[in-house]
Amino acid sequence: MPTLRIACTALLVAVAAAMGAGRATSQETAPPTPAKATPWTPPDIGALPDDATGRRVRLGRDIFTATYAHIGPNVPDAGKRYAGNNLACRNCHLHAGTEPYGFPVYGIAPDFPAYSARTGTEITLLDRLNSCMRRSMNGRPMPPDSPEMQALVAYIDFLSTGVPDSVKLRGYGAGRMALLDRAADPGRGKPVYEAKCVACHGENGQGVRRSLPSVDLGYMVPPLWGPDSFNDGAGMNRLITAANFLHSNMPHGTDYLHPTLAVEEAWDVAAYMLDQKRPSMAGLDKDFPDRSTKPFDTPYGPWADDLPPARHRFGPFPPR
Ligand code: HEC
Numbered sequence: 591m592p593t594l595r596i597a598c599t600a601l602l603v604a605v606a607a608a609m610g611a612g613r614a615t616s617q618e619t620a621p622p623t624p625a626k627a628t629p630w631t632p633p634d635i636g637a638l639p640d641d642a643t644g645r646r647v648r649l650g651r652d653i654f655t656a657t658y659a660h661i662g663p664n665v666p667d668a669g670k671r672y673a674g675n676n677l678a679c680r681n682c683h684l685h686a687g688t689e690p691y692g693f694p695v696y697g698i699a700p701d702f703p704a705y706s707a708r709t710g711t712e713i714t715l716l717d718r719l720n721s722c723m724r725r726s727m728n729g730r731p732m733p734p735d736s737p738e739m740q741a742l743v744a745y746i747d748f749l750s751t752g753v754p755d756s757v758k759l760r761g762y763g764a765g766r767m768a769l770l771d772r773a774a775d776p777g778r779g780k781p782v783y784e785a786k787c788v789a790c791h792g793e794n795g796q797g798v799r800r801s802l803p804s805v806d807l808g809y810m811v812p813p814l815w816g817p818d819s820f821n822d823g824a825g826m827n828r829l830i831t832a833a834n835f836l837h838s839n840m841p842h843g844t845d846y847l848h849p850t851l852a853v854e855e856a857w858d859v860a861a862y863m864l865d866q867k868r869p870s871m872a873g874l875d876k877d878f879p880d881r882s883t884k885p886f887d888t889p890y891g892p893w894a895d896d897l898p899p900a901r902h903r904f905g906p907f908p909p910r
């Protein structure tokens with residue numbers, strides 16, 4: 591139905607244009623006030639034809655939402671075990687990457703290649719995906735020409751459908767709450783965890799498996815720390831990133847317009863979560879070769895200043 595498709599694209603562009611404003615990382619964008627918060631409508635994956643492109647996009651969406659079943663550590667083909675844990679991309683990139691302030695990945699394809707302060711070089715979208723593979727998924731890079739990488743890229747390209755280069759959508763990152771004027775405190779976070787998280791994520795942060803650990807059906811509720819979680823080089827291991835994600839999105843079902851955690855609770859429970867043991871990644875000292883660009887809350891050194899490491903992990907953080 592070509593007429594309908596043109597109409598839908600026009601509508602999408604109109605909505606996107608109405609939303610206006612520039613894209614920025616999580617630490618730079620404040621959530622819009624409710625009145626301005628026009629939701630972006632993702633293109634309809636079900637309307638894609640059943641051709642090679644349509645199938646590639648659908649496979650990409652499936653890998654994104656059930657990563658463990660395709661490239662997880664328990665899949666039968668050892669050569670496909672790229673991810674080192676049983677998380678799924680969608681556990682952090684909520685609603686299959688379409689949730690404002692739930693680390694959405696819509697509209698980002700035209701931004702790459704882009705300069706990365708972490709590597710000190712230009713990176714492609716494939717490099718960016720592999721960065722989440724090595725850190726958030728505690729795994730190894732997917733080869734650029736592997737069907738899984740091609741499918742994930744096709745899905746992310748699809749989520750940029752109809753978004754003109756000049757239009758930047760809202761909702762990137764996870765929001766930006768007020769900073770605390772004290773250090774975030776794992777001790778104060780513990781009772782918050784016990785009251786508001788433990789019922790789903792478990793006493794030891796282990797989450798809830800869908801089945802026996804020998805079967806690769808992933809988690810109903812993902813783990814927050816321990817051997818099957820994101821590693822210490824992941825973006826979620828930074829306090830500002832994690833605290834904003836929790837404030838905007840947790841307990842599960844919360845949306846950024848109606849946060850349920852108080853600001854202080856979000857900082858302290860994030861500190862509690864990040865104070866637990868998780869896998870560690872080799873070579874983190876090579877990140878941010880220009881130390882002056884290293885975000886203050888990067889929890890691993892070396893840093894440009896000689897403040898105590900605890901300041902970088904839990905704050906208090908300098909005003910921005
Ligand atoms: C443990 C949480 C977590 C998991 C799991 C995860 N990511 Fe990410 N990802 C992040 C965070 C945090 C960022 C940084 C977002 C920001 O600062 O705006 C990010 C950034 C990205 C970006 C760049 C987004 C942009 O705005 O430029 C892409 C693309 C991406 N991830 C893809 C993936 C894919 C594909 C997977 C699964 C293979 C995955 N991620 C798994 C947390 C995660």
Ligand code: HEC
Nearest residue numbers: 680681682786787790810811812813814836840841842859
């Ligand atoms: C009602 C159950 C529920 C509650 C309560 C809940 N979560 Fe979650 N959480 C989830 C689910 C389910 C996901 C995965 C989201 C998805 O895939 O859509 C998730 C994802 C996450 C993630 C990102 C993925 C990962 O494993 O790292 C973090 C971090 C997190 N939750 C922390 C918390 C914290 C801290 C609290 C308490 C303030 C909390 N959650 C409360 C169900 C819950």
